[in-house]
Structure formats: structure tokens, C-alpha cells
Amino acid sequence: MSDQPQETVDEPFVNEIEVRGLIVGAFQENCWVIGNRRSGEAICIDPGEQADDIVHMASEMGVTIKLIANSHAHLDHVLGVRGVQSDSDAQFLLHEADLDILRGTAESAARLGLTGGMQVEQPPDPDHYIDDAQKVEVDGVELHVIHTPGHTRGSVCFYGHGVLFSGDTLFKQSIGRTDLPGGDYQQEMSSIVDKLLMLPDETIVLPGHMDQTTLAAERAQNPFILQTLAQRGQQPGERRSPGGLILPN
Numbered sequence: 001m002s003d004q005p006q007e008t009v010d011e012p013f014v015n016e017i018e019v020r021g022l023i024v025g026a027f028q029e030n031c032w033v034i035g036n037r038r039s040g041e042a043i044c045i046d047p048g049e050q051a052d053d054i055v056h057m058a059s060e061m062g063v064t065i066k067l068i069a070n071s072h073a074h075l076d077h078v079l080g081v082r083g084v085q086s087d088s089d090a091q092f093l094l095h096e097a098d099l100d101i102l103r104g105t106a107e108s109a110a111r112l113g114l115t116g117g118m119q120v121e122q123p124p125d126p127d128h129y130i131d132d133a134q135k136v137e138v139d140g141v142e143l144h145v146i147h148t149p150g151h152t153r154g155s156v157c158f159y160g161h162g163v164l165f166s167g168d169t170l171f172k173q174s175i176g177r178t179d180l181p182g183g184d185y186q187q188e189m190s191s192i193v194d195k196l197l198m199l200p201d202e203t204i205v206l207p208g209h210m211d212q213t214t215l216a217a218e219r220a221q222n223p224f225i226l227q228t229l230a231q232r233g234q235q236p237g238e239r240r241s242p243g244g245l246i247l248p249n
Ligand SMILES: [Zn+2]
Pocket: 072, 074, 151, 168, 176
């Protein structure tokens, strides 16, 4: 027996991450809050409307929204930005290529007849721009920005903690539409196949609309992905190109 002092181990670092979603607005958009209950800080993805409900959800989670990180600037994803900011002074992050869409929000809302003749309040300009390979983080939550143009020029996805927030780029069994201004089908499929499919198969996908899925399920069943892979002569399980994506370590 040794009389050496017992070796001690550091307290295990436990990341108490919680993700909750809320379906908001006329377009049934999924707003997500990813928070760390230890630090009490959170990132809100795409506050599309119903800012009060989003803030209430965050307070139920025991977290405060410090950052608003937007997947893109379509109006169904931005109408709650001002309300969430007014509650918590959260910084608003967006890819610069979607600035024109953001600044046209009130006009788009009027054109779509969403306002009943009322003026929709224009969302604020972003506090910071985000781009590929950057990180967005609050205490205890870290997400990597993946620029995924195709649905809009400035569309991005956020990846971290085993979860991909895919905005309107990738949906369960579908993809975001590419027929709106700035949309480009080839670009969208390249974003999905060459970037998103490089992430681990078990990644949970939380999209901007409809149900959650996983990358494994989309790789195996998404008809748009299967068609693109077939056109390229690629097998569904094959990761061919690094696609410029810098994988988080
Ligand atoms: Zn959209």
C-alpha cells in the first residue's frame, strides 16, 4: 500500500444544454432557443414572431437570450427580433448577404397582405455580420456558422452540441424553396451535400419549418439529396469532398 496522497480528479465539466422550440406566426416558423442552465445564457435562432412567447419560453428554461442568431432574413424568421431585443438587449447576428431582404421586411409584409393595412415595424439592422467558419457563442453554448447559400444568398446553418439548426436550407424529406429572389437550386444542393452532409450522421436537424430529423435519415431518404447524389454518381454513404467545411474539433 502506498501512503501517497490520493490522486484527485477535477470536477467533471457538465454542460447543461437545453434546446426548446416554438412554432410561431402565420408561416408556422420554428423558433429555437438553445441555453445553458448552468450559465443561464442562451442563443435564440430565428425569432419569427410572438416575441413575448419566446421570451417566456426562455425564462421557463431559466436562461436569458444573449444572442439572436438568424439563419436568414425572410420575414417569417425576423418579425420577433425587435421584441426579443427589447426584453434582453440581445445582439442580432445575420449574414451580410441577406441585408437587402431584411431591410425590405415591412414592404414584403404589406405585399403579402399580412398586415391588414397596418404597418409592420421594420426589424433592426444586425449588430454584427456572421460568415462561414465563425463561431457564435454565449457562456456554455457554442455554435459554428456554416454558410449555406441557395434558399437565400445569406442563408447559414448553425452547428454545435450535436445539433444542426438548418433554417430553411434543409427540411425533413425536403429542402427550402429556391424560387425567391437570391435563390439558387444548384447552390442549395451543393450547400447541403458538400457542407451539411460532412457533419456526423447522428446530428439532430432542427429546421426552420416542420419536424426535426437527423442527417442519417436525410442522407438515406431525402429525395432531393438522393437525386443530387445519383446525378453525381455518388453513393448515399459516401463523403466525397471536404467542401471547404471546417469541422469543429
Ligand atoms: Zn425562408
